[in-house]
Amino acid sequence: MTKFIFVTGGVVSSIGKGIVAASLGRLLKSRDYSVSILKLDPYINIDPGTMSPFQHGEVFVTQDGAETDLDLxxxxxxxxxxxxxxNSVTTGSIYQAVINRERRGDYNGGTVQVIPHITNEIKDRILLVAKDTNPDVLITEIGGTVGDIESLPFMEAIRQLRKQVGRQNVLYMHVTLLPYIASAGEMKTKPTQHSVKELRSIGIQPDILxxxxxxxxxxxxxxxxxxxxxxxxxxxxxxxxxLSIYEVPLILEREGLAEQALALLQMEQRPPNLTQWQTMVDRLYSPKRTLEIAIVGKYVRLSDAYLxxxxxxxxxxxxxxxxxRLRWINSEVLETEAVENYLEGVDGVLVPGGFGTRGVDGKIAxxxxxRDRHIPFLGLCLGMQCAVIEWARNISGLSDANSAEFDPETTNPVINLLPEQQDVVDLGGxxxxxxxxxxxxxxxxxxxxxxxxxxxxxxxxxYEFNNTYRQLLLESGYVISGTSPDGRLVExxxxxxxxxxxxxxxxxxxQSRPSNPHPLFKGFMQAAIALNYPNPNLQTPVEVS
Structure with a gap:
């Protein structure tokens, strides 16, 4: 049956539980074990889809269309x-499911409580992932920090689960901070001791620190x-x-994390194959050339918004x-100041996605x-929409061209709502x-x-490209190189x-991976190299084995 590893965090938030969970997943996969990873988030939002990137960072989107935490x-x-x-569960989604059942009368008039109803729903979600994907190991990261009020139901649920699936099938891993106090000249263990004490008071004894x-x-x-x-x-x-998150699996492998986890779960000790990962990290730390890429966006104060x-x-x-090397540029600044003061000397310009009118004219600039200076350019989502608006205004002669999202009254909405979105009121999902x-x-x-x-x-x-303007843009030199299979949507x-x-x-x-970079990003980087490093030996694309 599936083995369960629960990753909790203590002392401070943002301690790196997600990277530790992902790294352990890498180490187990390198031993030919199948792995899935689940994130339990204590916030009451159903998902992060309506949350500000400044508060939550980017919203990651799965293949099946879920808006999730960036850890996924x-x-x-x-x-x-x-x-x-x-693989993404929030307090909001748990309570929503339980309340919906209560409204339907599924509890036969009984009192609905945190224990057992909320905790049972949490356990069911964990077991559902195990049943759906049937991995050898399911790693579950519990968001927040031990001691947080909002995470208590999750802690109680994972405590109960050990009895339900068998003690030998569950492992608790606690991630803590050992701060170094410079004035004392020593590292302190007391915060970790208190964190483990807090965890024990909930009824969980960590197996690995x-x-x-x-x-x-x-x-x-x-x-x-x-x-x-x-x-x-x-x-x-x-x-x-x-220096890089991609080195963390190698550090944890040297420390014996996977070996100890397998021993505690009574699983076969298999030799790891981390050759490809080690090669990737070696390349990361031994570059042959330097490129400066500008990211022009509205959330640049928090780099996690574009993680x-x-x-x-x-x-x-x-x-x-x-x-x-990244040059972060706030697109709002470009609306009032000379663009060349911020973009001069960059080897490539990338305009990422976003929502709302703020900073859009800066992206267009x-x-x-x-385009004018033949600098490699890559636009993503809103970046594409801004590229279409820029072309319509400056090449096709539609000086008032805009997106209906930014100006509902524009006479030339080159970007418009999908027909199926016209009557949508709710924002989430x-x-x-x-x-x-x-x-x-x-x-x-x-x-x-x-x-x-x-x-x-x-x-x-x-919002999508407005097909009313398709022929006009094609006649002025643009190429539509990707569409939906029926040709209706411009991609x-x-x-x-x-x-x-x-x-x-x-x-x-x-969909980009460390050992398999996405073709658009790889082509973008190769174009920047070709323009800035005329030495033929340095222009040759380097394939990742």
Whole structure:
């Protein structure tokens, strides 16, 4: 049967539970075990789809169209395993399901309580993932920090589950912080001790401690933690800060995390195959060239708002032996100040997705700058819509062209609502979400990059290219290189009289992997290299084995 690993966090938030869970998933997969990873989030929102990126970071979209926490992106990238809507559970979705049952009378007039009704629903969601995907190991990350009021039902549920599925089939892993106090010149274990004490008060004894630190943990401190927290010393794992998240699996492998997990779960010890991952990290740390890429967006104050975009760029940089440096540019600034003051000298311009009118004209100005100066450009979702508006205004002569999202009264809505979206009132989960097919036009840049006639990409948007203006844009030099199979929806546009100018309505960043960068991002990086490094030896694309 499936084995269960529960990952909790203590001391502080944002300690890296998601990366630890994803890294353990990578280590188990490297041993030929199948893995799935579930995220239990304590917030009451049904999903993060209506939450501000400044508060929550990016919204990751699964193949089946679920809007989820960004940690699911890490899970997919590290394990190369597709997640679904079943892999993301929030307090809001749990209570909604229980209340819906109560309204239908499913509880036969009984009093509905946190225990057993809420905890039973949580356990059912965990077991549903195990039943649906049947992995060898299901890793479940509990969001928040031990001691948070909102996470208590989840803690109680995972405590109960050990009895339900058998003690030998469950492992509790606690991720904590070991702070270094500079004035005292020593690392402190007391926060971890208190965190474990809090966990024990809930009825959970951790089997493994993963200790986040900025330096190696002395053997004496590991022994101390072992004694005070009742965890074997070999199960006190150091998770030292790394230059890249992709090094973390290698660090945890050297610490013996997977070996101890398998031993505790009474599973076969298999030799890991991390050769490809090690090669990828070596390439990351030994670049042959440097490129500066501008990301022009409205949420640049929080880089996590574009997390998958940044990681997709990094994957492409690794594949091309490039040291990628990002220049974050707030698109609102470009609406009032000279664009060249911010974009001069960059090797590529990327305009990511977003919602709302704020900063849009700045994005349009950045796109015009890249087009005029033949700087490689990649537009994603809203980035494509802005590219269409820029072209309509500056090349097709429609000076008032706009999106109906930004100006409902515009006389030239080159971007408009999908017909099926016209009467939608609710915001959450009502967009065009998930994976859709796209037909590629032969002899185009898209065809050269994808090397395929039919592709499948993930979407998250309401507005589309307005087909009323299709012929006008085609006549003025634009190429529509990707459409829905029936030809109705425009998915990719490009400008052939440019070294690299392409924009897509979907979100290719969600499908990029460290060992398999997305074709659009890889092509974007190769174009930047070709323009900035004329040495033929450095222009040759580097394939990831």
């Amino acid at each position: 992106g890490h899970y997919e990238r590290f394990t190369d395993t597709l997640m679904s809507r079943l 993963v200790c986040r630190s900025d330096r190696p943990i002395p053997t004496g401190l590991k022994q101390k933690l072992s004694e005070f927290c009742d965890v074997p010393e070999k199960c006190v794992i150091t998770s030292q800060d790394a 998958s975009v940044v990681e997709a760029l990094r994957h492409a940089a690794i594949a091309t032996h490039a040291d990628m 950045a796109i015009k700058y890249a 009502t967009m065009r979400l998930g994976v859709y097919p796209c037909q590629i036009l032969p002899n185009t840049l898209a065809a050269k990059l994808y090397q395929d006639e039919m592709i499948y990409e993930r979407h998250r948007h309401r 990719i546009v490009e400008f052939p009289q440019h070294p690299f100018f392409i924009a897509c309505q979907f979100h290719p960043e969600f």
